[in-house]
Amino acid sequence: MKVGVVGAGVAGLAAAKVLQEAGHEVTIFEGRSEVGGQVVTFPVGGEELECFYHHIFTSDTTVIRYIEELGLGRHLRWIEPRNAHFVRGRMYPFVTPIDLLRFTAIPLTSRIRLGLAALWLRRRADGLARYEGVTAREWMLRAVGQEAFDAFWGPLLKGKFADQADQVGMVWLWNKIYLRFASRKGGSSKEVLGYLEGSFKRYYRALADRLEDRGAAILLDTPVEQVAVEAGRAVGLRAGGTFHPFDAVLLTVPNVIALSIAPDLPADYREILQRVRYQWATCLVLALDRPLTPYYWLSIGDDLPFVACIEHTNFMPAERYGGNHVVYLSNYTAPGHPVLQMDAHQVFEHYLTGIRRLNPRFDRSWVREMWFFKDPGGQPVITTHYSRSIPEMRTGIQGLYLSNTTQVYPEDRGQNYSLLLGEKVGRLIHEDAARVAASRGAGI
Ligand SMILES: Cc1cc2nc3c(=O)[nH]c(=O)nc-3n(C[C@H](O)[C@H](O)[C@H](O)COP(=O)(O)OP(=O)(O)OC[C@H]3O[C@@H](n4cnc5c(N)ncnc54)[C@H](O)[C@@H]3O)c2cc1C
Structure with a gap:
């Protein structure tokens, strides 16, 4: 079979791996200029760093399996994080x-x-x-x-x-x-948290390289515009004005995007996709000439414009990042929040009073560089009776499948569960194809 996968985040890559191993021809379409999705990275002082803070837990055994299988196990570090909670103007250690x-x-x-x-x-x-x-x-x-x-x-x-x-x-x-x-x-x-020296990009880039070496195509900067459906069956994808024919199509994008690029989805399936609301994830990342706080993870219990201050270089050494002390100021917002229209400098000005509450000596001259990252599918809102809002992987259109973070439950979304979902949907697509082939062979 020829399978088209929309999205080269970790779910898309894991699905492609399973499909390729089962003998199918896979093409991945990615709207951005790099694979990795929400684990995407950028360079700081010569080292790759996640745009959104990332670590893993010891229970994330699937991420660990991928890292080991790709020969990167020696770069996985387990570290006791220094955590604290900020409330009423004070930091309280929570270790x-x-x-x-x-x-x-x-x-x-x-x-x-x-x-x-x-x-x-x-x-x-x-x-x-x-x-x-x-x-x-x-x-x-x-x-x-x-x-x-x-x-x-x-x-x-x-x-x-x-x-x-x-x-x-x-x-x-x-x-x-x-x-x-x-x-x-x-x-x-x-508690111990895991981090891959050199960033998690090392493992997902290695996985993408392996897929390509074995014949898969990964088309970057190629956002899919529409899923083509004929007589209730997915027959291909339109991207960059070109039609690409496929026997099966997998969407690994958030529900909002699936709804817009697959307008033929059945009404009851669309209704389920519309049920789940998302919070945007935003991170203002600062590269400072000195530490801001003594902690890795500082959760905020006061009325500050961000919900956590994650000082990555209180976890991994600043020397890896050209001597920069790297701080994420993380927040989650509803779509339409004014901060989503701001650039990094405007967000910084908006956060400045809050940053000074964490460290009254903070001066803007400490900032060497800053970046602002945002993602519309940052966090699905997990309400009561959420199991009724989880979409099936089979969408109701023959040959069209969906795997995304709204299907992670009861765990919170994370790389581990996206990899597992990617593998599961890959197997499902293969099994459906095998069943169709068998029924054709039997003349059914
Ligand atoms: C702020 C934040 C912090 C996090 N921290 C952690 C952590 O500490 N540990 C952890 O394990 N996990 C963490 N996660 C979660 C983890 O990153 C995600 O669960 C996982 O990466 C989701 O992978 P995915 O492949 O399902 O989706 P995505 O990564 O969203 O991949 C979807 C891909 O589809 C692409 N796409 C969208 N539209 C189109 C289109 N029309 N055509 C082509 N491509 C398209 C996107 O560009 C993207 O690459 C965090 C997430 C966020 C937002």
Whole structure:
């Protein structure tokens, strides 16, 4: 079969790998000038760095498998991150369980309730069945009380989901906590996070190179304009004004894009795609001449215009990045938010007061370079009863398939799950093709 894959993010690459191994001819269309999708990188001081902060957990066994299979295992580092929470003008370290007791922003009883809630959730393997109908706000408020909610979980939910925060399902929050506790090595009380020296681009670029060496075509700067459908069957793709015929087509793009490039999708399928709303992801990245904070991951519980400050060079050494201290100021916004119209300098001015709240000595002369990145499919909003909003991989048009981050559940979206979905849809396309071939052979 000739298969056209739309999108060269990690899901598209993983699907192409499975299809190629099953003997199919694969062409990947990518709108951007490089493969990698949301894990795309840019150079800082001579080293590649993700436009959006990336690390992996020890539970991300599929990413680890890809890294090992591509011969890059020796570059994977496991590091104990220095995490903290900023609230009421102060940074509180959050590395060991003892740190929770030192979180004096709230009374001792509230701290104990925060800790007990986390302990309870980390032991609940059945959170999916248990929490499908409950919002995170409802459950957490009941478990930890108003004060702890307002200082900790409330601002984090608000920062990630804005006006949708109150609709977010408890399954999403339960699984985040459950998996974070799982990312500890050898029974340690400290979390470890994984990072590939030289950036995650090393593994997905190696995968793309391998696909090309074995005959796949990867067409960069080639956004697909439309899926061509005849008599209820996908017959090809239109890109750059040219028609490319295919026996099967896989979309790995967010729902909003799938809806616009595949107008023939059946009405009930379109309705499911329209159900899930996305938050845009934005990252202002600063290259500084000195550190901003002592922490890698600083979550923000105060009213600042960003939800997290991730200082990458408190995780990997600044020397790798030409001596630059690299800081991501991350935020998630609804489509139409004014910040999405700003350039890096305008965003910086907008964030300046917030940056000074983190470090009052901060001076703009510390900034050597800055960049602003945004992605419309940054974070699907995972509401209660989300399992009813997950689109099938078979779209209802014969030969047209979909695999994207809205199908990741109950885990939060991540490379690991996109790779798994890519592999799964690749197998599905192959099995459908084999079934059609068998029925033709049998004269059915
Ligand atoms: C801010 C942020 C932080 C993250 N942090 C982490 C982390 O720490 N760890 C982790 O594991 N994961 C993290 N993730 C998640 C991870 O990056 C994603 O889950 C994963 O990369 C999604 O891969 P995908 O292939 O499903 O989709 P995408 O990466 O979105 O790929 C889709 C591709 O389709 C292309 N495309 C779109 N329209 C068209 C068109 N018309 N024609 C052709 N091509 C098109 C896009 O350019 C893109 O390359 C993060 C994501 C974000 C946004």
